[in-house]
Amino acid sequence: MGQFVNEDVRSFCQGQLTQSQxxxxxxxxxxxVEQLTQLVEGIAARMSEPARKGFWQRVFGK
Known part of the structure; x- marks a missing residue:
């Protein structure tokens, strides 16, 4: 049974590897990377200033 499963899994993996891009x-x-960078920069630009502060700065207001 184990050998059958091993062979079945192996053949499935080989098929996936040959079909991959x-x-x-x-x-x-x-x-x-450039698109992700622009996305992150756009989100950061829309954030309000208090949200940019660290957790403890927001808690203690420093």
């Missing part, structure tokens, strides 16, 4: 090019990765 090629790794992304460095340019594709750079574009994704």
């Amino acid at each position: 090629l790794p992304a090019s460095p340019r594709d990765l750079q574009v994704q």
